[in-house]
Amino acid sequence: MKVYTSKLCTQMHTPGFEILGGAETHFYESPERREAIAGYMAEHPESFEITEEYSDFGEGPIRRVHKKELLxxxxxxxxxxxxxxxxxxxVLPATVNHHKLARYGKQLASSCQARAGEFVFDLSAVITKDTYKAAWNAAQITLTATQELARLAENYQNAGDSKNHPPGVYALVRPPGHHAQSDMCGGYCYLNNLAIAAQWLIDESVKAGKPKKVAVLDIDYHHGNGTQEMFYSVSNPLYTSLHSSLDYPYFTGSADEKGEGEGLGFNINIPLPQATTDDEYVDALEKLIKEHVVPYQPDYIVVSLGVDTFIDDPIAGFLVTTDGYPKIGDVIRRIGVPTLFVQEGGYCIEKLGVNVGGILEGYLGKK
Ligand code: OKP
Ligand code: ZN
Incomplete structure (x- = not known):
C-alpha cells in the first residue's frame, strides 16, 4: 500500500502544551505520533511503500469545505x-463565542485573543507560528494520496477483475482533521483533511462527467463533528461514524443527528458505550457497513483512521486490542470498494505503529 507522508508533518506543528482537565499537560497530538507510525511502515516494506513527495493543489480544494475567514x-x-x-x-481563546452569550449590541472584540473565540472551540487546538503551513501541507499530502487512489480505482474498474484486491492508499498526516468545521478549529484539528479529500473526489468525478459517490467511515474514538457539519445537508458524501457516546466533543454525535434537507438520512452516528471490546466493536462496524454503507453503493470509501479506540490509549475509554485492528481492516476490505485511509487520532505512542499497521494489513488481507 502506498503511504503518503512528509517529515514536515513531524516538524511544523509542535505546541509545547495543551490544557486538559484544567491543567497544563504535554501536547498529546505530538510529532512522535507520526514518527512511530512511519517507523512501523519502514520496517514492513512488504506491505508499505512510503512516498515523501506530494503536489500542491492550491487553496481551491480547501475552500470547497472551509470558509475564507478561517483560513x-x-x-x-x-x-x-x-x-x-x-x-x-x-493562540488559545480567552472567551468562546457561545450561543448562550447575550447579543444586545454590536460586537466590540477585535483583538486576536478575542477573535480566537470565533474560530476555536476548545483548548486543544493551539495555533503556533507554523500551524497553518502544517495543516496546509497535511491537506495537500492527503489530496496527493487521494489523486493516486482515484488513478488506481480507474485501473481497478477497467481491469474488471473482482478477484483483485480493491486498491487502498494511506495518508499519514498530522495535524488531524475530523473535528475541524467549515469555520472552526478544535480537537487538535485545523483543516479537515478527509473532508477536503472527499469533496475533491466528488468534484473531480463531476468534472469528468462520471459522478461518483463517497462514503465516509469515521472509526476514530471521537465523533467527527467537523466532517458531519460540512456534509450535514448533502447526500454525497454519506457520513458514518462509530464513536464514544460519552466523550469529547460531548455536544455532537448522537444517533438522532440524521442530516437535514437533501442530506436527511445521510448522516449516521452510532454512539458506543465506554469499555467497548474487540468483538463488540467489530460487530458494530459490520452492522453499520451492512445497513448503511453497502446499500449506499459508494464508489469510494474514505476512512477517518483513529486508533484511540485502543485499550491503552491515554485519553480514551474503549478496550480494542492490537489483535482487533486487523479484523477491523478485514471488515473494511470486504466492502470491496477503493479506500482512502486518512490518519486522525491515536495517542498510545508505543503501539501506534502496530495498531495503524494492523488495520492497513487487515485491509491488504495480510493479517
Ligand atoms: C482528537 B481526535 C477529553 C480530552 C479532549 C481533545 C481531544 C481531541 C481528539 N477527555 N481533548 O479525534 O483523536
Ligand atoms: Zn480521536
Missing amino acids: EFLETAYDEWIKEGGHPNG
Whole structure:
C-alpha cells in the first residue's frame, strides 16, 4: 500500500502544551505520533511503500469545505497574538463565542485573543507560528494520496477483475482533521483533511462527467463533528461514524443527528458505550457497513483512521486490542470498494505503529 507522508508533518506543528482537565499537560497530538507510525511502515516494506513527495493543489480544494475567514485567521493569528503579548506556546481563546452569550449590541472584540473565540472551540487546538503551513501541507499530502487512489480505482474498474484486491492508499498526516468545521478549529484539528479529500473526489468525478459517490467511515474514538457539519445537508458524501457516546466533543454525535434537507438520512452516528471490546466493536462496524454503507453503493470509501479506540490509549475509554485492528481492516476490505485511509487520532505512542499497521494489513488481507 502506498503511504503518503512528509517529515514536515513531524516538524511544523509542535505546541509545547495543551490544557486538559484544567491543567497544563504535554501536547498529546505530538510529532512522535507520526514518527512511530512511519517507523512501523519502514520496517514492513512488504506491505508499505512510503512516498515523501506530494503536489500542491492550491487553496481551491480547501475552500470547497472551509470558509475564507478561517483560513485568514489561521494564517495571521500567531503574529498578532505575539504582538498582543500572548504566550509563545500559541493562540488559545480567552472567551468562546457561545450561543448562550447575550447579543444586545454590536460586537466590540477585535483583538486576536478575542477573535480566537470565533474560530476555536476548545483548548486543544493551539495555533503556533507554523500551524497553518502544517495543516496546509497535511491537506495537500492527503489530496496527493487521494489523486493516486482515484488513478488506481480507474485501473481497478477497467481491469474488471473482482478477484483483485480493491486498491487502498494511506495518508499519514498530522495535524488531524475530523473535528475541524467549515469555520472552526478544535480537537487538535485545523483543516479537515478527509473532508477536503472527499469533496475533491466528488468534484473531480463531476468534472469528468462520471459522478461518483463517497462514503465516509469515521472509526476514530471521537465523533467527527467537523466532517458531519460540512456534509450535514448533502447526500454525497454519506457520513458514518462509530464513536464514544460519552466523550469529547460531548455536544455532537448522537444517533438522532440524521442530516437535514437533501442530506436527511445521510448522516449516521452510532454512539458506543465506554469499555467497548474487540468483538463488540467489530460487530458494530459490520452492522453499520451492512445497513448503511453497502446499500449506499459508494464508489469510494474514505476512512477517518483513529486508533484511540485502543485499550491503552491515554485519553480514551474503549478496550480494542492490537489483535482487533486487523479484523477491523478485514471488515473494511470486504466492502470491496477503493479506500482512502486518512490518519486522525491515536495517542498510545508505543503501539501506534502496530495498531495503524494492523488495520492497513487487515485491509491488504495480510493479517
Ligand atoms: C482528537 B481526535 C477529553 C480530552 C479532549 C481533545 C481531544 C481531541 C481528539 N477527555 N481533548 O479525534 O483523536
Ligand atoms: Zn480521536
